[in-house]
Amino acid sequence: MALHAKAKAEPGFRFYALYDKIYREDMLAHAYACCRANKGAAGVDGQTFEDIEAYGVERWLGELAQALREESYRPEAVRRVYIPKPNGKLRPLGIPILRDRVCEMAARLVLEPIFEADLPSEQHAYRPGRNALSAVREVHGLLNAGYRDIVDADLSGYFDSIPHEELLKSVARRVVDRRMLHLVKMWLESPVEESDERGRKKRTTQNRDNRQGIPQGSPISPLLANLYMRRFVLGWKKVGLERRLGAKIVNYADDLVICCRRGADEALTAMRGIIGRLKLTVNEEKTRVCRVPESSFDFLGYTFGRYYSVQTGRAYLGTRPSQKSIKRLIESIRVQTDRNMLLLEATQVVERLNRMLMGWANYFCLGPVSKAYRTIDAYTTARLRRWLCRKHKGGTRGHARYPDEYLYERLALVCLPKLTRNLPWAKA
Numbered sequence: 001m002a003l004h005a006k007a008k009a010e011p012g013f014r015f016y017a018l019y020d021k022i023y024r025e026d027m028l029a030h031a032y033a034c035c036r037a038n039k040g041a042a043g044v045d046g047q048t049f050e051d052i053e054a055y056g057v058e059r060w061l062g063e064l065a066q067a068l069r070e071e072s073y074r075p076e077a078v079r080r081v082y083i084p085k086p087n088g089k090l091r092p093l094g095i096p097i098l099r100d101r102v103c104e105m106a107a108r109l110v111l112e113p114i115f116e117a118d119l120p121s122e123q124h125a126y127r128p129g130r131n132a133l134s135a136v137r138e139v140h141g142l143l144n145a146g147y148r149d150i151v152d153a154d155l156s157g158y159f160d161s162i163p164h165e166e167l168l169k170s171v172a173r174r175v176v177d178r179r180m181l182h183l184v185k186m187w188l189e190s191p192v193e194e195s196d197e198r199g200r201k202k203r204t205t206q207n208r209d210n211r212q213g214i215p216q217g218s219p220i221s222p223l224l225a226n227l228y229m230r231r232f233v234l235g236w237k238k239v240g241l242e243r244r245l246g247a248k249i250v251n252y253a254d255d256l257v258i259c260c261r262r263g264a265d266e267a268l269t270a271m272r273g274i275i276g277r278l279k280l281t282v283n284e285e286k287t288r289v290c291r292v293p294e295s296s297f298d299f300l301g302y303t304f305g306r307y308y309s310v311q312t313g314r315a316y317l318g319t320r321p322s323q324k325s326i327k328r329l330i331e332s333i334r335v336q337t338d339r340n341m342l343l344l345e346a347t348q349v350v351e352r353l354n355r356m357l358m359g360w361a362n363y364f365c366l367g368p369v370s371k372a373y374r375t376i377d378a379y380t381t382a383r384l385r386r387w388l389c390r391k392h393k394g395g396t397r398g399h400a401r402y403p404d405e406y407l408y409e410r411l412a413l414v415c416l417p418k419l420t421r422n423l424p425w426a427k428a
Helices: 002-009 025-038 049-055 057-069 098-116 132-144 164-172 178-188 206-210 221-238 241-245 264-277 323-336 346-363 370-392 404-410 416-422
Strands: 078-084 090-095 149-154 192-195 201-204 247-252 255-260 288-291 297-299 302-308 315-321
Touching (some): 002 098, 025 057, 025 098, 132 247, 132 302, 149 264, 164 178, 164 221, 221 241, 241 264, 255 264, 255 297, 264 288, 323 370, 346 370, 346 416, 370 404, 370 416
Parallel strands (some): 078 192
Antiparallel strands (some): 149 255, 247 255, 297 302, 302 315
16 A cells, blocks of 8 residues: 555656565465465466375465565566467467466566556446446447447457567556566466477477567456556547547456547557557457447357337347357357266256356346346256256156256256346336
């Protein structure tokens, strides 16, 4: 809090004694607890949290503190895995070893209060008191305030494209501490290890060689990603586009929309120019201009556009879960109720389904959600009945053998339509 207050009070102040805060016993213990709560897989060394606890957490943290104090600490390679994206492509994810993860988290805990004081209100990702839903609400508010010319923007490989030199300048604008800057530079240049189809491991130094990219998935990467995107937001304001076009940015990580009162085409051209100067790339296939309410657009899983009230028939500008978001959840439900899951107990399957359903509903709670909830609920109960019939070899009369009362009361399956009782706008 003291660092944040100082940074907020003096926007030009540069911090010169930060490194020694990282290896403090309480800081490393807190960083370890944060990493432990996030769980996560092991890095290239295979070490797990269970291994550390068997070895002794205090002893392990003491050795890390000593390496940092003596400046002998060197990060290991980052294990790269690929996770499926909704469009069928793969997203690279970096998994540092636990030692590096804890060290990065400690650095983030020290640096975040400083840079949080500088981040503009347009940025919603990875910040206290802000999240994806706050970004959705802001876009909704702007639409209803008359900002209806929309630049629906997409950046190609944002995390992998961030240039190191410019990013480190953004860090050094506030941080003078040589040792802290060296730590960040080492993490940016860490080699990457991945396995091929035969399981053979290969290490590359692409980030160091190209001098760009941050490992998406490491504790420090959200802070660094926000810090670099800040350059775009400030550049946009500096050239007067916000004032001249009435063009406001809403940003969440590498997702952004620009809501304009007028001149969205001019805003798109200007955005391309600023993004280019930042050495980033606009994904032209996914970037477009649209006018609401004549058109609609998707942002952070929601579709923004014109809807009609079921009760009054009146048109309004609002949000609802996008078709892509619904399809992704339905696919996840299908996987969890597939033949491959027949060895599990029914309670285990329902527990997994409930976690997915509640997580989805907690996020998709804005706008008229009743129809989406009913669609998902109908699909979930049908799939669960089919799974139960297969498991117990009960033929195809699933509804007779497993009525709603059995699913909702006996197995305690979450009933999504009932959740809308607490959402007054759900049936709009």
